[in-house]
Amino acid sequence: MLVKKLFVCALVVMFVFAMGACSKKQTAEVETDPEPVTEAPPPPPPPVEEVTEEPVEEEPVIRMPVLNDVFFEFDKAALSDESKRVLSDNASQLKDASEVTITIEGHCDERGTVAYNLALGERRANAAKDYLVSLGVSGGQVKTISYGKERPFDPGHTEAAWAKNRRAHFVIDQQ
Numbered sequence: 001m002l003v004k005k006l007f008v009c010a011l012v013v014m015f016v017f018a019m020g021a022c023s024k025k026q027t028a029e030v031e032t033d034p035e036p037v038t039e040a041p042p043p044p045p046p047p048v049e050e051v052t053e054e055p056v057e058e059e060p061v062i063r064m065p066v067l068n069d070v071f072f073e074f075d076k077a078a079l080s081d082e083s084k085r086v087l088s089d090n091a092s093q094l095k096d097a098s099e100v101t102i103t104i105e106g107h108c109d110e111r112g113t114v115a116y117n118l119a120l121g122e123r124r125a126n127a128a129k130d131y132l133v134s135l136g137v138s139g140g141q142v143k144t145i146s147y148g149k150e151r152p153f154d155p156g157h158t159e160a161a162w163a164k165n166r167r168a169h170f171v172i173d174q175q
Contacts, residue, residue, distance in 0.1 A: 063096070063097060064097065064100065065090070065093030065094055065096070065097050065100060065172070066093065067090045067093065067094075067170035067172070068086045068089065068090065068170070069167045069170065070082075070083035070086050070087060070167065070168045071083065071164075071166055071167050072124055072166045072167065072168075074111075074166065075112075075120070077120060077123035077124045077126075077127050078127070079127055079128070079131055083128075084131065087131045087132055087135070088135060090170065091132050091135035091136065091137050094132065094137045094141060094142075095135075095136055095137060098138065098141065100141070100172055100173075101140075101141050101143070101172075101173040102141065102142055102143070102170055102172055102173060103142075103143045103145055103170075103171045103173055104125040104128050104129055104142060104144045104168050104169070104170055104171075105121075105125060105144075105145055105146070105147055105151075105168065105169040105170075105171060106120070106121030106122050106123070106125030106128075106145070106146040106147065106148075106168055107121055107124070107147055107148070107149075107151060107152070107165055107166065107167050107168070107169060108120050108121050108124075108149045108165065108166060109149060109152070109161075109162035109163075109165045110152065110157070110162065110165070111149075111162070112149070114148060114149065116148075117148030117149040118146050118147075118148035119146070119148075120146075121146030121147055121148045121149075122144065122146035124146075124167075124168050125144035125146055125168050126144055127168070128144075128168040129142045143173075149165070152165045153167065153169075
């Protein structure tokens with residue numbers, strides 16, 4: 001609204017000046033000795049309305065952690081030194097992002113029965129969770145689930161494929 005008023009005032013001022021310039025030309029052509037013309041000062045600008053904005057609360061930026069999987073030996077749920085190092089890095093990120101919740105998925109290779117691998121996957125996921133909690137991550141921030149051998153990362157039937165499938169996988173839950 002204020003911009004529209006300013007625009008209209010500016011158009012009026014320009015029109016007045018243009019009309020004044022045109023009338024001077026006509027007068028100059030008709031009269032031989034023109035009298036000095038004093039122009040009226042332009043109208044004062046309209047008063048500026050002070051706009052007060054309500055303070056906007058910005059949502060805090062949540063830095064999403066990048067969590068790495070940990071891997072296990074055949075038929076084991078014990079954490080290796082390398083797994084503890086990875087979990088330590090994961091714990092640091094989770095403590096910095098305490099509003100983030102995760103699910104740790106326990107996975108196994110294809111060897112063994114479905115029931116056995118579900119139990120082993122659960123032990124693996126819980127071992128990772130327990131270690132994170134021991135490092136100061138809130139237990140309420142972490143859930144666990146076991147998929148046993150049902151969701152392999154690598155569908156191959158080799159030792160290399162099986163090694164990739166024996167893992168605790170970290171999933172950041174939807175906020």
